[in-house]
Amino acid sequence: MSPTLAAAAATGDLVSGATALVRSLVAEGVQTLFGYPGGAIMPVYDALYDVRDSLRHILVRHEQGAVHAAQGYARVSGRVGVCIATSGPGATNLVTGIADAQIDSTPLVCITGQVSSRVLGTDAFQETDVVNVTAPITKWNCQITRACDISEAVAKAFYIARTGRPGPVLIDFTKDAQIELTRFVHQPCVKVRSYVPRAIPSRAALAEAAALIDGASRPYLIAGQGVTLSGGEAALIAFAEKTGVPVATTLLGLSSFPTRHPLSVGMVGMHGKYGANVKTNTCDVLIAVGMRFDDRVTGDLNRYARQARVIHVELDASEIGKNVKPAVALHGDARETLEHLAHLVSPRSHDAWLAEFRACDAIEDEKVVRDELSPASGGLRMGEVVHRIAEATAGEAIVVSDVGQHQMAAARYSNFARKVSSVTSGGLGTMGFGLPAALGAKVAAPDRTVIAFIGDGGFQMTLQELGTIRQTGAAVKIVILNNSFLGMVRQWQELFFERRYSHTEMNNPDFVQIAAAYGIAGLKVAGREALSGAISAMLAHPGAFLLDVTVERESNVFPMVPSAASVSDVLLEA
Amino acid sequence: MLENRTLSVFTENRVGLLARVTSVFTRRNVNIESLTVSESEVSGIHRFTIVAHVTRELADKMAAQLEKQVEVIKAFVHDEAQVIHRDLALYKIELPRGGGGAILGRVLGDHGARELLREADFCVIEKTGSPDDIAALLIALEPFGVLEFVRSGSVALTRPMKKLSAFLNELEEAHVASW
Numbered sequence: 001m002s003p004t005l006a007a008a009a010a011t012g013d014l015v016s017g018a019t020a021l022v023r024s025l026v027a028e029g030v031q032t033l034f035g036y037p038g039g040a041i042m043p044v045y046d047a048l049y050d051v052r053d054s055l056r057h058i059l060v061r062h063e064q065g066a067v068h069a070a071q072g073y074a075r076v077s078g079r080v081g082v083c084i085a086t087s088g089p090g091a092t093n094l095v096t097g098i099a100d101a102q103i104d105s106t107p108l109v110c111i112t113g114q115v116s117s118r119v120l121g122t123d124a125f126q127e128t129d130v131v132n133v134t135a136p137i138t139k140w141n142c143q144i145t146r147a148c149d150i151s152e153a154v155a156k157a158f159y160i161a162r163t164g165r166p167g168p169v170l171i172d173f174t175k176d177a178q179i180e181l182t183r184f185v186h187q188p189c190v191k192v193r194s195y196v197p198r199a200i201p202s203r204a205a206l207a208e209a210a211a212l213i214d215g216a217s218r219p220y221l222i223a224g225q226g227v228t229l230s231g232g233e234a235a236l237i238a239f240a241e242k243t244g245v246p247v248a249t250t251l252l253g254l255s256s257f258p259t260r261h262p263l264s265v266g267m268v269g270m271h272g273k274y275g276a277n278v279k280t281n282t283c284d285v286l287i288a289v290g291m292r293f294d295d296r297v298t299g300d301l302n303r304y305a306r307q308a309r310v311i312h313v314e315l316d317a318s319e320i321g322k323n324v325k326p327a328v329a330l331h332g333d334a335r336e337t338l339e340h341l342a343h344l345v346s347p348r349s350h351d352a353w354l355a356e357f358r359a360c361d362a363i364e365d366e367k368v369v370r371d372e373l374s375p376a377s378g379g380l381r382m383g384e385v386v387h388r389i390a391e392a393t394a395g396e397a398i399v400v401s402d403v404g405q406h407q408m409a410a411a412r413y414s415n416f417a418r419k420v421s422s423v424t425s426g427g428l429g430t431m432g433f434g435l436p437a438a439l440g441a442k443v444a445a446p447d448r449t450v451i452a453f454i455g456d457g458g459f460q461m462t463l464q465e466l467g468t469i470r471q472t473g474a475a476v477k478i479v480i481l482n483n484s485f486l487g488m489v490r491q492w493q494e495l496f497f498e499r500r501y502s503h504t505e506m507n508n509p510d511f512v513q514i515a516a517a518y519g520i521a522g523l524k525v526a527g528r529e530a531l532s533g534a535i536s537a538m539l540a541h542p543g544a545f546l547l548d549v550t551v552e553r554e555s556n557v558f559p560m561v562p563s564a565a566s567v568s569d570v571l572l573e574a
Numbered sequence: 575m576l577e578n579r580t581l582s583v584f585t586e587n588r589v590g591l592l593a594r595v596t597s598v599f600t601r602r603n604v605n606i607e608s609l610t611v612s613e614s615e616v617s618g619i620h621r622f623t624i625v626a627h628v629t630r631e632l633a634d635k636m637a638a639q640l641e642k643q644v645e646v647i648k649a650f651v652h653d654e655a656q657v658i659h660r661d662l663a664l665y666k667i668e669l670p671r672g673g674g675g676a677i678l679g680r681v682l683g684d685h686g687a688r689e690l691l692r693e694a695d696f697c698v699i700e701k702t703g704s705p706d707d708i709a710a711l712l713i714a715l716e717p718f719g720v721l722e723f724v725r726s727g728s729v730a731l732t733r734p735m736k737k738l739s740a741f742l743n744e745l746e747e748a749h750v751a752s753w
Binding site: 131132135136139140141142143160191192193194195196198199200316317318320321322336340 | 585586589590593594597601635638639641642644645646647745748749751752753
C-alpha cells in the first residue's frame with residue numbers, strides 16, 4: 001500500500017473501486033439507472049445496495065431493455081441516461097441500444113463489468129472485448145483496470161456524453177478494479193484538450209445567412225433534433241414568427257415546433273407530408289437546423305434542393321457538407337445560433353408561399369388523410385387510432401414509438417403541443433425500442449402521460465420488459481397497432497416485390513392475456529365503435545395499460561418517397 | 575479523382591485509438607494503403623500517417639470524421655504533390671558467390687542502398703526511398719535470391735503546414751470562445 005493509501009486507510013477514507021464508481025455517479029447527479037447484474041459487475045451491485053434508498057436502480061429483464069430505457073429516460077429528461085450490465089453477454093446485449101444512441105445523438109453512460117485484469121485476453125468466462133466491440137458505436141469508451149482511475153474516468157464520461165453533439169459513452173471496469181481500494185475524490189470534468197464541444201459561427205457567416213434569409217421569397221426551415229437537444233424550441237418559434245418561414249421537422253425533430261402552429265408544415269421524409277417534401281425542391285433558401293440530411297429525409301441527393309441556397313446550422317462539423325453542401329455553414333449550437341440570427345433578420349411574412357404548402361395539404365387530405373382518419377369502410381386504420389388518442393390527450397402526451405408502419409402513423413397523426421414529447425428510434429430503426437424506451441420516458445416524467453405505439457412485431461422483440469413495468473409500477477400506456485404482419489416490410493413487398501409476402505405474416509398470441517399474466521390491465525379492440533371507450537378506459541386507468549388494437553391487415557403508409565427517388569416524386573397512392 | 579492521398583492525424587496517446595482511426599476508413603470500405611504511428615514533435619501527441627486511394631472530397635469528409643473522435647486533435651489531408659514520402663525496406667539475400675560480390679556492390683550503388691549486416695551465408699540490405707524505388711531494388715535483387723523482404727509504411731512530411739504548436743494554441747482559443 002502506498003503511503004497516501006495507508007494514510008487514507010488510517011482515517012477510514014479508503015473505499016472499494018465499486019463504491020468509488022457509485023459515489024461518482026451520485027456526484028454526477030445520477031438519480032436513476034437501469035441495469036442487470038452478473039458475475040463481473042457484482043462488486044458494483046453490492047455497492048449499489050448501500051445506496052438503494054437514494055440511487056434508484058431499475059432491474060430490467062434483458063440488458064437491451066436497460067439501454068433503451070436509459071435512452072427513453074435521457075431523451076425526456078435531458079439528462080445523461082445510465083445503464084449497467086455485466087461482462088460478455090451482458091455487455092453485448094447493450095450493443096443495439098448503444099448503436100441507436102450513437103446515431104440518434106442520445107447522451108448515455110454505459111457501465112460494463114469485465115473479467116479481472118489478470119485474465120484479460122485469455123478467453124476467461126464471460127470475457128468479451130467490449131471496448132473494441134463498441135469503439136465504432138460510442139462517442140468515447142475506455143477500460144478501467146485500477147480503482148484510482150475510476151472517478152476521473154466517470155467524470156470524463158459524463159462530460160463527453162452530454163456536451164457537444166451528445167452520444168453514448170461506455171466504461172468497462174475490470175472486476176479487480178471494482179474490488180481494489182482507493183481514495184475517493186471526485187472532480188467534475190470541465191475540459192478535454194482534444195475535444196472542443198462548443199462552436200460559434202463567424203460573424204461573417206451569420207451576416208451572410210441573414211442576408212440570404214432577408215432576400216428570400218420562398219424560405220423554408222427544417223428543424224431536427226438539434227433544436228430539442230439545445231433547448232431551442234422557444235428560439236425556433238421566435239425565429240419563425242419573425243421571418244415568417246414555414247417550418248417542417250424531421251422525424252427526430254418532432255415536437256420541437258408545435259404541430260398546430262400556423263407556420264408548421266409537418267414532417268419531411270419518406271413518409272412525411274406531401275407539401276413538406278415537394279416544396280424542398282421549390283424553396284429558394286433552405287435553413288436546416290440541427291439535422292443531418294439523412295437519406296430518409298433527402299431521397300436522391302442529386303435531386304434534392306438543388307435550386308436552393310442551403311444554410312446549415314449544425315454543431316457536429318463532420319455533418320456539414322457530408323451529404324448536402326451548404327451555401328452558408330453555421331457551425332454552432334442550434335438554440336444560440338437561432339437566437340443570434342433572429343437579431344440579424346428583418347420581420348417578414350410569406351403568406352403566398354405558405355399557401356402553396358396548404359394547397360399541397362388539401363391534396364394530401366383528399367388522397368390520404370381523409371381515408372386514414374375517417375375511412376368509409378374496412379378495419380381500423382393506424383392513423384385514426386393515433387388521431388383519436390392525440391385528441392383525447394390534447395397533444396400533451398409523450399408519444400413513444402417503435403419502428404415500422406405504426407411509427408410513421410404516430411409521427412404523422414400525433415399532435416405535438418408540448419416540446420420534448422416524441423421519442424422514437426430514427427437513424428437506426430430499432431424494432432424493440434418502443435416498450436423499454438417508454439418505461440424510461442415514464443420514469444423521467446412521471447407526471448406526464450406516456451403513450452407507447454408499438455407494432456405486433458416490435459412488441460414481441462422486447463415484451464419481457466412488461467415485467468419491469470410491473471415491478472416499477474410505471475404507468476405506461478401501451479397501444480399495439482396489430483395487423484398480424486411486419487407491416488412496413490409487407491408494404492414494400494406489396495409495392496416493390498410483386499406482393500410476394502416472404503415471411504412477414506405473424507400468428508400472434510393474445511397480448512391482453514400476456515399483459516394480464518404480468519398483472520397489467522388491458523383491452524382488445526377490433527371495431528371502430530369500441531375505440532373511443534377503450535381509449536378513455538386506458539387513459540383513466542391509474543396504472544400501466546395495454547390496448548391491443550386490431551387494425552386493417554394490409555394498409556399502406558402514404559405519402560411515400562420510394563427509396564432513392566426524388567422528394568419531388570413523393571407518391572400519394574400506390 | 576481517385577489518387578493516393580496522405581492524412582496526417584495528430585492524436586492523444588491512448589490505447590484503442592488506432593481502432594477508432596482505422597474504422598473511419600474501413601466503415602466506408604476504403605483500404606488503407608499504408609499506416610504508420612509515431613510520436614510527433616510535441617511530447618505526448620502522436621502522429622498517424624495514413625495513405626489511402628480516395629477522392630479529395632472523401633478524404634476531406636473522413637478527416638472531419640477523424641476530428642470528431644474525442645481524442646483526435648487535428649487531421650490534415652495532403653495531395654501527393656504536397657508531401658515528401660519515405661518508406662524503409664530491408665532485404666535479406668543469399669551471399670553472392672564468385673564475381674557476384676562486385677555486381678551486388680554496383681546494384682547497391684546504383685540504387686542508393688547499403689549493406690547493413692553480413693553473416694556467413696546471407697546479408698541484409700537497407701534502402702530508404704519512395705515505394706517505387708523500393709520495388710525497383712527488389713526486382714534488381716531477385717537474381718541473387720531474396721530470402722526475406724520487409725518494408726515499412728510511408729512516413730510523410732508536408733511542405734505547406736503550419737506548426738503543430740500553432741494548432742494547439744488555436745485549440746486552446748476554441749475552448750474559451752464565446753459569442
